[in-house]
Amino acid sequence: MPDPAPGPSTPVSAADHELAAALATEAGEMLVALRAELAGSGPATLKREGDRRSHELLMARVATEAPGDGVLSEEGIDGAARLGAARTWIIDPLDGTREYSEPPREDWAVHVALVVDGAPVAGAVALPAQGVTLSTATPSPWPSAVPDPPRVIVSRSRPPAVALAVADALGARLVEMGSAGAKVAAVVRGEADVYAHAGGQYEWDSCAPVAVAQAAGFHCSRIDGSPLVYNRPDPWLPDLLVCHPDLTDQVLHVTGR
Numbered sequence: 262m263p264d265p266a267p268g269p270s271t272p273v274s275a276a277d278h279e280l281a282a283a284l285a286t287e288a289g290e291m292l293v294a295l296r297a298e299l300a301g302s303g304p305a306t307l308k309r310e311g312d313r314r315s316h317e318l319l320m321a322r323v324a325t326e327a328p329g330d331g332v333l334s335e336e337g338i339d340g341a342a343r344l345g346a347a348r349t350w351i352i353d354p355l356d357g358t359r360e361y362s363e364p365p366r367e368d369w370a371v372h373v374a375l376v377v378d379g380a381p382v383a384g385a386v387a388l389p390a391q392g393v394t395l396s397t398a399t400p401s402p403w404p405s406a407v408p409d410p411p412r413v414i415v416s417r418s419r420p421p422a423v424a425l426a427v428a429d430a431l432g433a434r435l436v437e438m439g440s441a442g443a444k445v446a447a448v449v450r451g452e453a454d455v456y457a458h459a460g461g462q463y464e465w466d467s468c469a470p471v472a473v474a475q476a477a478g479f480h481c482s483r484i485d486g487s488p489l490v491y492n493r494p495d496p497w498l499p500d501l502l503v504c505h506p507d508l509t510d511q512v513l514h515v516t517g518r
């Protein structure tokens with residue numbers, strides 16, 4: 262009999278997967294309603310109130326539903342408690358804040374992930390304007406065949422040179438989209454094949470998307486192929502590769518393994 266695979270020392274239950282999905286969906290529904298309520302009030306108000314209200318909702322819900330766990334949120338004040346916690350929730354209350362402030366754009370997301378021993382073990386990415394939540398509670402179908410030409414998805418405001426180099430090497434078509442969560446969701450849903458990012462991001466930008474993509478069979482790593490490790494003292498995690506497993510070797514050949 263083979264040795265059991267190494268895994269987190271703290272059990273993760275079905276309830277954790279369901280909680281991640283429920284929280285991301287709930288915050289997303291609030292954000293959709295808030296966007297309608299604030300129609301006409303301008304992008305700065307939408308950005309400020311969207312970030313703040315979603316963070317407040319999620320912090321209150323985690324405190325009630327998972328009281329002993331640590332939390333790291335983009336909009337919170339970080340402390341040392343999460344580093345000593347056996348389980349830590351890593352949350353981006355509104356990813357693609359800029360796109361949220363530009364209705365009717367749909368490329369923004371809510372990220373909720375649970376990290377144990379540095380690994381995202383449960384997570385959800387809500388795409389509230391599309392009425393969709395991807396989660397580890399019900400993993401998305403395994404990747405289907407890569408089309409010809411493949412599609413490389415990039416930031417609409419700051420596409421990194423590495424993504425353009427990958428697209429060039431693969432003879433791929435570029436697809437522009439806001440939000441890290443929306444881009445990873447597009448890969449998981451078969452609307453793109455590679456998301457290669459470099460130059461800046463934080464753990465909350467990629468943690469829940471990576472939980473969802475890994476559960477659906479996609480390759481997830483740093484841009485050089487090394488593992489993504491979460492809940493470190495410094496949440497700066499500037500690069501990311503999520504791609505169709507059939508393209509991993511070709512992409513890593515370009516991005517520097």
Ligand SMILES: Nc1ncnc2c1ncn2[C@@H]1O[C@H](COP(=O)(O)O)[C@@H](OP(=O)(O)O)[C@H]1O
Pocket residue numbers: 335353355356357358359415416417418419438439440441442459460461462463466
């Ligand atoms: N160079 C950089 N430095 C810091 N954060 C970056 C970044 N490039 C992208 N991000 C963050 O990654 C998310 C997706 O960005 P993009 O849409 O450009 O791909 C955004 O998160 P937020 O909207 O939560 O701030 C954005 O702030």
Ligand SMILES: [Mg+2]
Pocket residue numbers: 353355356357441465466
């Ligand atoms: Mg973000």
